[in-house]
Amino acid sequence: MSSRLHGLIALVVLLVSVATLVLLGGSDTDSTSPVAVPANSESARADSTRPEFPQGDAVPAILVVTRPDGAALSPADLAATDAARARVLAAGDADGAPPVVVSQDGQSAVATIPLRGELSGFALNDAVTSLRAAAADGLPSDLRTEVTGGPAFGADIANSFSGxxxxxxxxxxxxxxxxxxxxxxxxxxxxxxxxxxxxxxxxxxxxxxxxxxxxxxxxxxxxxxxxxxxxxxxxxxxxxxxxxxxxxxxxxxxxxxxxxxxxxxxxxxxxxxxxxxxxxxxxxxxxxxxxxxxxxxxxxxxxxxxxxxxxxxxxxxxxxxxxxxxxxxxxxxxxxEPLTTTGFWHRIADGVARRPGQVAGVSIAALALLCTGLIGTPIGLSQTEQFRVQAESVTGYQTLAAHFPSGLTDPTRVVAATASDDAIRQAIVSTPGVVSAQPSGQSPSGLTQWSVVLDAAPGSDEAFDTIDSLRASVHDVDGEALVGGSDASARDARASAERDLRVVVPAILVVVLVVLYVLLRAALAPLVLVAVTVLSALAALGLGGWVSVHAFGFPALDNTTPLYAFLFLVALGVDYTIFLVTRAREETPEHGTRDGIVRAVSATGAVITSAGIVLAAVFCVLGVLPLIVLTQIGIIVGLGILLDTFVVRTVIIPALFTLIGPRIWWPALRPDR
Missing domain, CATH: 1.20.1640.10 (Multidrug efflux transporter AcrB transmembrane domain)
Incomplete structure (x- = not known):
């Protein structure tokens, strides 16, 4: 193909790209919050019934008022709180909200502010920002207001991606x-x-x-x-x-x-x-x-x-x-001088090829040791643990939890047939971990909505156990009953992540194996390469998980971190494997298996090292985003790519290819060829 034709093709690609940016560049998806709960999960189906109930199309934001010095609220403070509630309701264009509730210790007051449920992204952030501004406008200096609740969390996530x-x-x-x-x-x-x-x-x-x-x-x-x-x-x-x-x-x-x-x-x-x-x-x-x-x-x-x-x-x-x-x-x-026979990487590769057994044994043992970091690494961040930076939704929620019983201001929802009200009530209140249950509306289609207060801390393992027990209890009465709310959504998100890990990881390995078999047409090489890559990925997860929890102080790995990290580590690790082994396959027919892999490492060592450092650094840049899950992915994948670059591609694969010899390429390449 002539250089003129190449230039013409490049020009066409550029013109199409400019047209694409002009026609499709107005998307606002960058402001959308992540959705971890499947649409067919029980909590999502429960949430979809909201419009059937009075004010069901609204979601509650929560205004929390306290004194910075921790003192009890005076009558004047409560009057100022009522005024703040009125301003916030006006700003949110809401009505029908319950009155202010004061905590038993008298140190905090809350007001529930309904917001339109269809708000999302920057529109939701604007709405919550206006609520916060209205609450603070004219408030006495010795009072503090915070807006939290589901809409506030969504707004803070959207705001964290603003710019x-x-x-x-x-x-x-x-x-x-x-x-x-x-x-x-x-x-x-x-x-x-x-x-x-x-x-x-x-x-x-x-x-x-x-x-x-x-x-x-x-x-x-x-x-x-x-x-x-x-x-x-x-x-x-x-x-x-x-x-x-x-x-x-x-x-x-x-x-x-x-x-x-x-x-x-x-x-x-x-x-x-x-x-x-x-x-x-x-x-x-x-x-x-x-x-x-x-x-x-x-x-x-x-x-x-x-x-x-x-x-x-x-x-x-x-x-x-x-x-x-x-x-x-x-x-x-x-x-x-050609790179294949000179330079730093040639000396490294030649040294590995001289003692392949020792090098492979020590390196594989080191990776296996790093894998032990997975033992005891907690998985699962609660809603309040998602942010790496301070967010008002989190601090407000913590203030709320310090003065009100768990679950009171963010109750679990149960939706069941009205005909079974008595049995459903009995099933709910008899479930261990349930504090109270109150009907909160009926729908024209014959459903009753129950507001259920749990005793466990929101997002905790105890709350998830209570959700599981509650679902079992109400399903025994009404097989179509639904349990939703924040804790139920978090429980479904964790179950979804666990299911995805079991399903997607094997699929990733099958895909990588198939590509390597098609590329190399060898029986043994793809199996060896995938096995080493998986070991390296697990080592990176172990090391990165330990660093995330013990060095950075994160409470746990996010539910999605293991899957994302494993995917990127295996897929991108195989990237470097392909760079190396395609060059080795090119060199082997003329120079043999040992010298072929040495020459391949010599020729690609510099570029693989540079590429690995670039890719690791780029993944670490995810740390500029404020969500802990992205920081964790950056840490684990960055460390894993460096392990791939300096240990797997440079040491383990050359050592194993040298140990196995020409059989590694059979039947694509045979010794007699």
Whole structure:
């Protein structure tokens, strides 16, 4: 294919990209809160019945009033609280709210403020912000107000993503730029791949969100952030592989266009194979039940396809446009010593090949030791533990819990047939852990809604046990009865995450195995590579889980952290495996298994190390977002990629290939060939 045709194709891709950004760039999905509860879960079905009941289309925000000095509220304070309630009701355009309730210790008062249930994203944040402003307006200086409850939590999550993805993009671009400058040692070369990948990120984000919405999933701020990290990280890896091979070919070929064509011919299959692996692994998330998890699969897969298209179709013409000058001041010259037989990575690989048994044994034992970090690592964050930064919804909830019985202001909902009211009441109040139950409305369709107060702390294991017992009790009376509310939603979210882990992890491993079998056409190599990658992923989860809980002080891993981390570690780890083994397969027929893997490590060591450091750094950038789950994913995946880069790809795989010998490639390559 001529360079002119390549340039024309790149121009078409750019024009289509600009049109895509113009037509689809107005999405506000970045402001949407994550949805962890499946639509068919019992809590979601219970929530869907709200409109059938009086004021059922409203969700309660809670105004909490206290004195900063902890003293009891005076009659004047209670009058000021009533005035604040009136202002908040006016700001929320709400009516029919219950009166102010004072705690038994007299130190706190609460008012329930109904808000429209359809509010979400920045609209919900604006509504809650107006409530908070109205509550504080004219309040005596010796009183403190806080707005909490379900809408406040949703608003604070939406607000945490306000501008956060722009910050994420800026920090990611800065990190990638710095690492590219260090890698290429050129003041100009880094600009070309960075600009190409930055455009790919914007296009991939827009296309991914549109596809995710089109197939019925729910893209949100967290999935958008993770997608950007993946596109930047994987796109930079693809660019590093292509440019590294381009530099290598310039040592053999004086014509930069011919060298670039050779580089694309050799690096292209590895890029396509690694991209296909990650994309197919991401699409296994469609087997998940959590809406946000399913959305991430579609959105990130689309983004990575766009990244590969830009690197393979736009980046080469951009490099060809400037020629060798891009590498200044270290311009490659014909006749330079090949990477396959010289340099630091050649010495490392040769040393590993001399003592493969010892090296493999010690390295595998070290990874197994790291896996023990999984033992005793708690999993499951409550609603108040989601934020890494202070949020008023959390502090208000803590104030509420300090002065009112657990569950009083956020009761569990039971919806059952009105004909069974007496039996349902008996079933509810006889359930261990239930404090009280009151009917809170009837629907025209013959349903009664019950407001149930639990004794356990919200979001605790005890609350989940009570929810399970309550469901069993009411289902014995009415098989169609539904138990919902915050605790029930959290219980269903945890069950969904556990189910998704059991279903998606095997699917990821099957996908990776199939891709490696198609790529290598060998019986043993894919099994060895996947086994080592899984061991590395578990080691990273063990190390990262320990660091998250014991070093960073997070109370637990989020429910979704193990699945996301395992997916990225396996899929992206296999990325580097493909870079390495495709080069080893290229070198083996001429040089044999031992020297073939040594030469492959020598040739790819620098690029895999650079790519690994870039990808690890980019994942760590997730820490700029305020949700603990994203910080945890960044920690675990960042550590895991470094383990992959410096231990698995550099040490364990070369040692195992050397130990096993030519059998590793059978039947694709045989000793007699």
């Amino acid at each position: 956060a993805n722009i910050t994420l993009l800026a920090v990611t671009a800065a990190v990638v730029a710095l690492l590219l400058i260090i890698t290429y040692r050129s003041p100009v070369l880094w600009l070309v791949p960075l600009l190409v990948i930055a455009l790919a990120d914007r296009v991939g984000s827009v296309i991914g969100a549109a596809i995710a919405t089109g197939v019925g999933t729910t893209p949100d701020g967290s999935t958008s952030g993770i997608t950007s990290v993946l596109v930047f990280g994987a796109g930079t890896n693809y660019a590093l592989l292509l440019i590294s091979r381009y530099r290598e070919e310039l040592g053999r070929e004086s014509d930069h266009r011919a060298a670039l064509a050779t580089a694309r011919r050799h690096a292209g299959p590895a890029i396509i194979a690694s991209n296909a692996t990650v994309v197919l692994a991401l699409l296994t998330l469609l087997l998940a039940s959590s809406p946000s998890t399913r959305s991430l699969g579609v959105q990130a897969a689309a983004g990575l396809v766009v990244a590969a298209v830009f690197v393979l179709l736009v980046l080469p013409p951009a490099l060809a446009l400037f020629g060798k000058r891009l590498f200044w001041p270290f311009v490659p010259e014909v006749g330079a």
